[in-house]
Amino acid sequence: MRLLGDNPLMRDDLVIDPLDKRPDLAPMVWQLSYVWPTYMTQDPVSHFYFTTVERDHPEHVLVAYEAARPDVPVARAFTVPFEFGTAQRSSLPDDGWDAVIRWGALDLSLGRTPTHVSALEIAIRPERRGEGLAAVLLAAMRDNVQRLGFTELFAPVRPTGKANELHTPMSEYAFRTRDDGLPADPWLRVHVRAGGEIVRVCPRAMVISGSLVEWREWTGLPFDRTGDVEVPGALVPIHCSVEHDHAVYVEPGVWVRHRLS
Numbered sequence: 459m460r461l462l463g464d465n466p467l468m469r470d471d472l473v474i475d476p477l478d479k480r481p482d483l484a485p486m487v488w489q490l491s492y493v494w495p496t497y498m499t500q501d502p503v504s505h506f507y508f509t510t511v512e513r514d515h516p517e518h519v520l521v522a523y524e525a526a527r528p529d530v531p532v533a534r535a536f537t538v539p540f541e542f543g544t545a546q547r548s549s550l551p552d553d554g555w556d557a558v559i560r561w562g563a564l565d566l567s568l569g570r571t572p573t574h575v576s577a578l579e580i581a582i583r584p585e586r587r588g589e590g591l592a593a594v595l596l597a598a599m600r601d602n603v604q605r606l607g608f609t610e611l612f613a614p615v616r617p618t619g620k621a622n623e624l625h626t627p628m629s630e631y632a633f634r635t636r637d638d639g640l641p642a643d644p645w646l647r648v649h650v651r652a653g654g655e656i657v658r659v660c661p662r663a664m665v666i667s668g669s670l671v672e673w674r675e676w677t678g679l680p681f682d683r684t685g686d687v688e689v690p691g692a693l694v695p696i697h698c699s700v701e702h703d704h705a706v707y708v709e710p711g712v713w714v715r716h717r718l719s
């Protein structure tokens with residue numbers, strides 16, 4: 459199956475398949491897990507999602523590979539479906555990524571019909587970055603969500619450039635624009651150019667906590683002083699308490715809405 463049909467972003471050299479059509483490609487999806495720093499893989503909510511997605515939502519997983527090298531993954535993308543617009547879920551949640559995974563899991567176990575989809579991740583193999591593939595994967599994600607019958611896609615976007623400005627509040631960073639009116643952040647720019655609208659900040663999109671021994675293992679940093687710790691790749695500093703032997707990373711995100719029809 460080929461996503462992107464007649465979309466002008468379609469590239470002949472790249473194939474993008476959903477796992478429900480090609481379950482045999484699942485190992486290639488997991489081969490790309492190494493792109494995240496270890497600490498980013500310690501969120502228990504994420505762990506739940508990645509452990510169950512192949513069984514519960516293979517249609518929400520995309521894998522891209524070169525037509526000429528079908529055994530080498532180039533990129534992957536994940537989404538999650540959930541019910542939205544009810545009295546309890548009338549606005550996009552402060553706990554972006556973690557919330558939509560919990561909502562999706564709860565809905566599945568209670569037999570509720572999902573009405574919306576949230577993007578969770580697009581990751582490109584490091585040696586294939588900088589070629590414009592982010593827009594291609596996002597277009598394929600949007601097409602896939604439409605294929606599944608949904609008309610709206612939300613995304614608790616993780617603005618990649620924020621890692622260079624740890625101390626800037628996300629509420630300021632996310633709304634910074636260039637002279638052409640597009641977001642200054644490269645990843646938010648890809649979303650907006652694809653048709654997404656920035657809605658608001660989700661201040662605690664993902665929360666990762668651990669003992670100081672765990673944080674030292676995950677990062678190789680000392681975590682030996684109480685206060686903020688700067689960890690490469692993080693979007694804000696990590697709060698460390700030596701007295702209480704724990705550190706907590708509260709990662710903010712930015713809600714983006716894509717209307718698909």
Ligand SMILES: CC(C)(COP(=O)(O)OP(=O)(O)OC[C@H]1O[C@@H](n2cnc3c(N)ncnc32)[C@H](O)[C@@H]1OP(=O)(O)O)[C@@H](O)C(=O)NCCC(=O)NCCS
Nearest residue numbers: 578579580581582586587588589590591592593616644647
């Ligand atoms: C975020 C990611 C998907 C972007 O893909 P990419 O291949 O690096 O980026 P692209 O080549 O498609 O370029 C997208 C935009 O980012 C800009 N960009 C690319 N690399 C950049 C860099 N190192 N610094 C600043 N801007 C950069 C491009 O200029 C482009 O903007 P433009 O179209 O306005 O010129 C990719 O870097 C990645 O997989 N990162 C790790 C996982 C991740 O953070 N995913 C996103 C959150 S889920």
